[in-house]
Amino acid sequence: MKPSLLILIPLGDDSRARISASFDIHYAPTHEARVQSIAKEGAAIRAVLTNGTTGLTADEMDQMPALEFVSALGAGYENIATTHAKARGIGLANGAGTNDDCVADHALALLLAVVRDVPQRDRATREGIWRDTLPMRPSVSGKRLGIVGLGNIGLKVARRAAGFDIDVAYHNRKPRDGAALRYIDNLHELARWSDYLVVATPGGPATQHLIDRAVLEALGPKGFLVNVSRGSVVDTAALAHALANGVIAGAGLDVYEGEPQPPQALVDLTNVVLTPHVAGTSPEAITASVDNFITNATRHFAGEDVLTPI
Known part of the structure; x- marks a missing residue:
């Protein structure tokens, strides 16, 4: 069975399709969808993909008892509750170098x-x-x-x-x-x-x-x-x-x-x-960031060290 992944940021169809080959995706790029997905699917979620702006709070982590891996798509991770995640033993990674x-x-x-x-x-x-x-x-x-x-x-x-x-x-x-x-x-x-x-x-x-x-x-x-x-x-x-x-x-x-x-x-x-926070976005950069996430998440669930840990 593929691990359940909650995606909290907007991603194109192609990116989601590539990720879905390895993960069971729950896509929640809006605040309303995020709240609903965590409430409904939180018990089964094992991984979260977010970014530094969108983040992930300690309270949200605690609504996902099976959570074991959180990744920021890009390099930034300032709004992810990293201290709480580490206290819970949750693996952390980002997209350093991809954009x-x-x-x-x-x-x-x-x-x-x-x-x-x-x-x-x-x-x-x-x-x-x-x-x-x-x-x-x-x-x-x-x-x-x-x-x-x-x-x-x-x-x-x-x-x-x-x-x-x-x-x-x-x-x-x-x-x-x-x-x-x-x-x-x-x-x-x-x-x-x-x-x-x-x-x-x-x-x-x-x-x-x-x-x-x-x-x-x-x-x-x-x-x-x-x-x-x-x-x-x-x-x-x-x-x-x-x-x-x-x-x-x-x-x-x-x-x-x-x-x-x-x-x-x-x-x-x-x-x-x-410009509207687009410096890190291009087809090439998104492809590299998604590939980096897939590699990191796959390595984590295989018991291996991730390439770009936080």
């Missing part, structure tokens, strides 16, 4: 779009406005980029930035072993040094509003912020004030507080580019 390239690509796309003002120039062109009436925008190349959180995604952002002859430095809680990039141990100093600040750090309580008013002021009126991590890392009110008052030049955000609704304080500003 790094896609997220790094998107970070550079946001940076290019906001620095070169691509959305507004597109709109102007459609309205018949010629370049002579538009202010010039700065070049992207030859500047300084600070990365907040030099994980695998941060490293790939740095690699892409090198193609633009951009000087890169980073801030972590401690230097990353083997990283040849410049390390700056103070976030405010990194922001002062940078023309562009790319946020790629994990979410969760430890990074709540890490990018606050003081960091934005340090970035300065010619600086640009890009966030491809979690919305909670950036103080929305401070960012809205900074964008509206020339404290920084612009921002590109794939994530924001209050998802899925974009913050009203940002939507009318022309110096921010917004």
